[in-house]
Amino acid sequence: MARYDSIICDLGDVLFSWSPPTSNTIPPKTLREIFSSATWFEYEKGRISQETCYDRLGHELSLNPADIHRVVEDSCASLKWDRNLANFFQELKDKNRGALHIFAMSNISQPDYDALRNISADMDWSFFDGIFTSFAAGRRKPDLGFYRYTLSQANLDPSRTIFIDDKLENVLSARSQGLYGLVYRDFTELKQSLLNLLGNPVLRGQEYLKKNAGCLTSECAGLAIQENFAQLLILDMTNDRENGTSFPATELIMIKGNGKLTTTEFPCDLDTTSLGLTVIRAKEEVAASTMDEMLMYVNEDGIVQTYFDHTRPRIDPVVCVNVLSLFYSYGRGNEMNQTLEWVYQVLLHRAYLQGSRYYETAESFLFFLYRFIGGCDNPVTHSRFYPLLKERVMERIGTEGDGLALAMRLIVCNFTDVKNDIDLQTLRGLQREDGGWDTGLIYKYGSSGLSIRNRGLTTVMAIHAIQRSNFASSSL
Template sequence: MVALSRPSSSSLSSSSTRYDTIFFDLGDVLFTWSPSTKTSVSPKTLRSILQTTTWFQYEKGEISEDECYTSVSLEMGLSPNDVRNAFQHARESLVSRPFMVELIRELKPGRKIYAMSNISAEDFAFLQTKSSDMDLFDYCFTSSSARERKPNIGYFRHVLERTGADPSRTIFVDDKLDNVLAARSFGMTGILYDDFENVERTLRNLCFDPMVRGEVFLRHHAGEHLSYTSTGVTIHENFAQLLILEATHDPSLVKYTKYNGPFNFFRGEGELTTSAFPCDVDTTSIGITCSDHMSLEKKHEVMDAILNLRNADGIPQVYFDASRPRIDPVVCVNVLTLFHKYGRGKQLKECYEWVESVLRYRAFNEGTRYYEPPEAFLFFLSRLFLVAPDVHKRLGPLFAECCRERIGLKGDALALAMRLLCCNFAGIDASGDLTTLRGMQEIDGGWPDGWFYKYGSNGVLIANRGFTTALAINAIRGAGLRMKRPSSITNLKQAWNDTVVRIPYRFRSTAHDAH
């Protein structure tokens, strides 16, 4: 038998992934129907008939429609006419799912799309007269023509031979687990149709470039990447905005307040805390390293002020407010990054020693006072390494050990993105976490909640989808480069820069939304 034509590699767009073939079931995937037929045959009985050996023979074309109805009527104690009328009503109840049709049309360019259904010749002929959506498919495989039915292995072998499809590049969508399992046993990627939202998300994540989709999400929400709390409150802050700026190098995506001195976490008054909220060294350190509006002289003045905030142990406190004596190791890492960037790292000897101890003894493994994911400590430490080659030389091997220990652990999208970035940085394979992160991408192209920062006083968590998405894009891009551990800090910087989001020109805005 002649194999059906396959798409050429040149027909696939550069944004396509490795999947070039998709098989869809028809009933309860593309079409729905009702077993309530307004006849003497109850919905329960009708569904029972569909599971009989007689019906299976009918679907495979081994017996005629009349023979089927006569046989099942005897089995079920029904009249053949009642059975015929019930199935005629069921046929007439068939309707296509327009949202599924639209999705398949979107998936079709550059791919072969096939139907693979357990359906009799008579039912398929009726379906073709009732629906105009069958043009979606390059070919429709039916159990009646194949003389096999799902989940039988022979049916799957038949369609693979006919199409020449490579199972490793093939997706199979069906509402029956037995059928999905059989497809997977051939090496196909099986998707169980449970609800449309899950199926759509999975298909988009498998078939479209995650980085392009993420970049579109960032551009679509430019200037509106607001943070929100675990209690459902939207907050207007500078911290995540500055980190998005660093991750994307695109100021048009964010809004933040430019200070000529210490930075404040909030853009206005404090939210869910005291209204007169003090400036903090964490946002200040990030702000000075991520933005370029402050003079060098002023930056050093701010660093002098930070030195004056050290406690008796030599650790910089979080707030420019003596009445709030707080410390956090992640904040210390960010302060060290600022000081090392401007050649003053040696002024924070005690701070560095504490950070090293936190790393060595895994004190960060349950998060910190202000940071929810353990990965935040490692992520910001990798930023420090970029400006402090001596610190990287000393702590790099220990950092890599900690990264390996995190691989495969449970985490939200932000934790996974940070983990992958750190593993990419250290030249460590974390392909399992990469697969998990890619599968978390939402239909709109962004990634879901990633609880990042938190209020130290009450533990209320803060997330920002823009920040999570920017880091996820960078993590996926970096994993794709399959970086090996750089031998020099120059190569290390280049490796980091290679993973930074570059928003395509067509998505950029000419307006500068930062203020």
């Protein structure tokens, strides 16, 4: 069941926009003073008549009341309703089949409301289930009484109601009464926010993946990058082998074909090879010979290197974790003791916080470490790493990150039984109108630092994170 069943929307500067009229007698600055004056507020509350309002304002601002009347009428005449937003509201109601109710709540006087309805006679107001005005309530936003009046009259549960207004102070008051507040900036942003709040993020994400099956290509600096690593992760997370991607049985190269933005001949790497052999689960003899070869690429400290290339003696903690996953999954973890110890020291001393040579974020290290620990059947190794991994991921909650980093963090939180509603809400808010998430930072070229991204992987990770978080919540 959707969390929200009602929307309360402001009229002026949300559904309707207006232009300050050109006037030789009352400049726009003075007009704004009129609309923000205590006298005008009394008028909007229905406590004084239009004539009294204009007379008082004329006295307060040394203006001719007739001029005030004229410029207010001209302002009303300039009002235009947002067809896109009105149509979107109707689409939301149609899609939710009676389960969603939409209301208007506006600071407006009786005469101005009547004028507004006349001006927008071509607009279908029927998508509103109720319209609440300050003149009828005798209160105006941000007065708390107006919100209580509206909630009571419409019989709404504030915890299941979304409030939309262009003024922060009005949204703040709504939030203080338990409503979910959105500050309106533009239609595009509002549409995405409402789709995220009212839609099912998992189903929308899955629909995006279905529409883009076979096209979830990575990119770097605006260029499409044909590579194996992200595709293997997508396969690992979805178990969907119908995306047209095939992999060799032995050593796997990260970049397929001629390298782009890097050396033309990109060497095979232990990272992608390890991931491939654990995801695809190669035959024992193939895995054994590959691991034997990997042991030839260990440095003087006993730490396994990144490439099958002695001229590139690089080490990276995330690569090490993925190699550990391979060796432990085939019962050969004891051959990687020094690499295991280094990975533990990286975790213990938070050496991963700014990413690594090949990986962009701290979450990459934590995620692949979770993947290693989660698949490790060695109780000593598990009991040594698990408590510290839990402590380290708790430290990351609420820190800034893109969709991929947040999804990775949430997956690790779920694995370690850490509740993380903060990042879950942020991740859900990043879902785009088409159901996918924007490209997240995966890894980078070590020499240039250019980042490789994949929107499909971010979406797959986000779906998995939300599914597991929802499952954990429903199991409490």
